[in-house]
Amino acid sequence: xxxxxxxxxxxxxxxxxxxxxxxxxxxxxxxYRALRTRIMHGEFAPGAPLTLRGIAQGFGVSMTPARxxxxxxxxxxxxxLSASGRLSAPALTNDRIEELATLRALLEPELAxxxxxxxxxxxxxRLETINQTVAAxxxxxxxxxxxxxxxxxxxxxxxxxxxxxxxxLAETVWLQLGPTMRALYARLGRSEPPRHHRLIIAxxxxxxxxxxxxxxxxxxxxxxxxxxx
Numbered sequence: 001x002x003x004x005x006x007x008x009x010x011x012x013x014x015x016x017x018x019x020x021x022x023x024x025x026x027x028x029x030x031x032y033r034a035l036r037t038r039i040m041h042g043e044f045a046p047g048a049p050l051t052l053r054g055i056a057q058g059f060g061v062s063m064t065p066a067r068x069x070x071x072x073x074x075x076x077x078x079x080x081l082s083a084s085g086r087l088s089a090p091a092l093t094n095d096r097i098e099e100l101a102t103l104r105a106l107l108e109p110e111l112a113x114x115x116x117x118x119x120x121x122x123x124x125x126r127l128e129t130i131n132q133t134v135a136a137x138x139x140x141x142x143x144x145x146x147x148x149x150x151x152x153x154x155x156x157x158x159x160x161x162x163x164x165x166x167x168x169l170a171e172t173v174w175l176q177l178g179p180t181m182r183a184l185y186a187r188l189g190r191s192e193p194p195r196h197h198r199l200i201i202a203x204x205x206x207x208x209x210x211x212x213x214x215x216x217x218x219x220x221x222x223x224x225x226x227x228x229x
Contacts, residue, residue, distance in 0.1 A: 042182030
């Protein structure tokens with residue numbers, strides 16, 4: 001599969017379509033949310049540089065909301081802020097990848113297990129539909145679309161857990177891993193949805209909690225650990 005190439009060395013800028021108008025709700029919050037989504041979905045390669053001026057111009061806001069949004073994202077680990085004030089998408093070390101994979105292995109099987117008692121047939125059918133979209137994104141080599149729909153698969157299941165605090169922690173991990181997931185799918189050259197998604201759906205149909213936990217844990221960690229070394 002041909003995966004779209006990582007971002008160039010030029011500082012990344014938000015797309016014009018992402019630009020929120022100033023006024024009304026706080027501009028920095030809108031910039032934060034739009035940029036956060038782009039990072040989580042792997043639209044920036046690991047280490048891709050950003051500038052406050054580029055963020056401000058891309059979103060059509062002043063420097064102040066751009067700076068505040070960048071600070072919030074840096075505090076969440078979504079951006080790296082150097083001592084000189086330079087911003088970049090995080091380029092993770094092997095130890096950091098292992099740490100975040102461990103967090104996913106702890107948080108996401110628990111969310112899935114909590115969702116299991118509420119996994120009605122409509123939810124299972126929804127997951128099957130999303131998985132078809134994941135497959136379509138893989139087939140056409142759309143790395144960002146693949147990451148977005150893959151996360152949608154997991155989020156749709158985990159929302160049934162009704163455990164917002166755990167889900168928030170999981171999403172923070174996804175955010176820190178966004179650029180790394182882009183690099184992962186570029187390396188794997190994936191052309192079909194993860195096989196563990198089928199195992200997750202099968203475990204939900206069977207009401208098999210141990211099988212569900214194992215399928216989720218395998219799905220969220222195996223690929224990441226292939227990036228080490």
